[in-house]
Structure formats: C-alpha cells, structure tokens
Amino acid sequence: MATIGPRRLDAKARLRALTSDITALILNRDLLPGDPLPTEQELMAELGVGRNSLREAVKVLQALGIIDTRHGFGMFVAENNLSALHDSLAFRGQMSLRHRGHEAGELVEVRQALETGLIGQAIRVVSEEHLQALEATVIRMEQSAQEGDMFAEADRDFHRILFEPLNNTLLSNLLGVFWEVYHSIHDVIGEEQPDNPTLVETAAAHRAIFEAVRAKDIDAARLLLADHFQGIRQLLAVMRGRAK
Template sequence: MEIGKPTRLTDKKSIVQKIIGEFRNALITRTLKPGDKLPTEIELSRRFFVSRNAVREAIKMLVALGVVEIKRGNGTYVAKGISTQIIDPLIFSLLLEGGVPDELLELREMLEIGILEIVLKKVTKKDINKMEKAIQLLEEDCKKGETDREILRKHDLEFHYAFAGATHNPLIIKIAKTIWEMFKASIEKAVYSRPEDTVERHKMILKAIKEKNLEKAKEAIYLSLEKWGRDLHTYT
C-alpha cells in the first residue's frame, strides 16, 4: 500500500493537510481499502519528513471522521465503514481549512448554537415530540444496558436530526446532517462512553427549548460538546 511520496513540509497545518489529502487520494484510487493496515507513526513521519506529533494530529482527525480506527496493540487500520464525506470535495475543503481538533470543535459549536437560535423561533409541538421520542429511545438503551455502538449512535443522531429539523430550513438540515455524519465515529465514542450523560444533556436542551430559554439551551449544548471535544483529542 502506498500513501504519497516523501515530501518535505514545514508548516504544521500544511503537514496535516498533506497527510489527510494523501489518504483521500488513496481512497479514491482504491490503493487504500477498508481493512488495510497503515504504516506506523515512525514510518509515516519519515515518509513525510515530519515529526511524529504531526502524524498523530492527522490521525486524530482521520479517527474522528471514521476513516481509520486504532486497534490497541495491533496498529491503525482503514475503517470498514468509511464515511463517504471524506471524498466529498466541499467537506474535504472544510477539513483542510480546519486542520486541528480545536477548530473542528468550533465548527460544531457554530453550527449547533446557530441552529438553536432558529429553533427557538420556529419549533413546533411536532418537533418537540420528535426530540422527545429520540430521547426516549436512548433512555431505553441505557435501561437495558445496550452496548452496540452503532445503535447508540443512531439514536443519539436521531435527536440531533430532529433538532435540526425544527429549523424547517432544508439547507440547514442538509448541512447539519453532513457535518454530523462526518464526525460519526467520534460522536459514537462520546455516546458509548456514558450514554446516560448524553440523555441528561439532551433533556436539558429540550427543556430549555420548551421554555424558550436561549442561555440554558446554550449551556447544555456547550456541556455536550465539551465531552466530544475531549474525545477528539484522543485516538479512541
């Protein structure tokens, strides 16, 4: 498996962009396939003439996007359920502009707080019912000790989709779904680690929406994103 040719880069963001770009190209050309094992950090750092820290930063982003997965003690592999968003030109350009986990966190903060402000103006009883149903599904998962990550993520995203749907703006809904899908791997990890916390935060958000309380809703969203942001800085 080949991932690019040795190229000397000096700017940290350019380094991360280069590495992610090579992964994207390898996926498009099918020289990199689901299940393939990646070179080690040392090998990649030599290939790109960069530090291991720079390689680690790029891998963090690829893990967050669901492109690669870390198997402790066994190495890093291309994920079997790769998000097609990595190949989308618009999303890929956003990733290259973002470059580091903190900026990805800011992207989600901007998106979800922006959605919230519109939701408070346009939310309907039907929207509230959809969000309540999504919370109920995740709450039932907690009660029965659900351990299937995909199910937990699906039920968590149903709340987010209902939340975005309450804007009644198809453009916002499409962009929101695309960004959440882009981060599905890291969202899944955050929900799996403590699903009961996710339920409580969703309840806080919904309660504030019902009360039309912008500040309380913002606080709940920031709490939710804080946990996700911490996970974004780790491999698994």
C-alpha cells in the same frame, strides 16, 4: 526532486476548463436536479472535445456530486446531496487523528458553531409536533442507555429534528454531514480513551437540552449544546497531549 512538466499542467488546466464549461452549460440551461444532460455525442460536439476528455471531466463532476450517470440511460444533474463533502471531511478528520487531531478539532468547532448559533431561531418557531418528536428520540436514548445499548440513530434523529423547524434543507443536509463526521471521529478516539461519558449521562444531556427547548430558554439551550461538545474536545486534548 520530481517536477510536474508543462504538459501535465496544461492537461490539468484543460480538465478544469472543461468541467467549468459543463457546469456552465447546466446553469445556463436552468437544469434542475434529476434533469437529463445532453448525450455524450451532443456534448462532444457542443464543447469541441473528444470522448476521453469528456469522460474524464464527467468522472470529476461525479466525484463532486454534480453529475450522476446511469448506465443505459445517460447523464443527469445529480440530486441534492453532500456525500462528496461528507467523504472528504470524514477522511480529513480521521487522518488528522494520526497527527494530533487539529482538523478534527476544527470540524467539532464548526458543528458546535452551527448548532449553538442557530438554536435560538429554531426555538422561536418550534411547534408542539416537533417537541413531541424530539422527546420521542430522548425516550429512545434513555431506554437504550438503561439496557446498555448504543443509540446513534436516536442521537442523529434528535439533532435533525432540533433544527427541522427552520425548514432549511441545506442546513439539514450540512448538519447531517457534520453529525456523521463527528461520530466517525468520536468512534475512533472513544475506543482509545476510557473517560467517555456513559450512555446514561449522554442520554441525560439530551434530555436537558430538550427541556430547555420546551421551556423556550434559548440561553440555557445554547449553553447545554456547547457543553455537549466538551466531551470530544477533552478527548482530543488528551490525544494531543500524548502526541507531544
């Protein structure tokens, strides 16, 4: 059985230490998203490392969405985004579908917990402007459903606008990530299962959630949102049963 030798472990430890040093430098200098980092030469001198080691660490931080490099301009603190988290979760969720879908089910549970847990706060501060925007997405879904067209963008807009009243950028980004991952999972298992809700039924489910929000009925909205996730839970359960 192959083992990882001491030198390999030491190299990994040095890389982790260097990435930590770079992130500490960003924090200690109070750099903000979009701010430039010191030049490569300056970082090499300040951190006491060679060019190859520094570039390897920068690649890791790029993959994590912490640093952004622009050819001919240098390195910058990356803008706020969760693209690295999205890619990782989407991969894990889709991979799990090949092995009974356990992680995919966990991702659905987390998204449901976020939405049902926060809907009450959103309803308490929802404005008429948000209600109008929310209903517009429902109308788009209903029109698309009547024509037999998919309405993924309207669906995404619905869930985004639903929580916009909370004015929480991190929450909006995180819910966006979970929406993307959820639909990537749903698209995979939906192709394999014929018992999906119809487009009309899905649009009607969103209409019901909207009406509960407009009526400021928190309990009804919470129950309707929870029920909204039952379809994919059932598909995952069927898939697990077939994998036994």
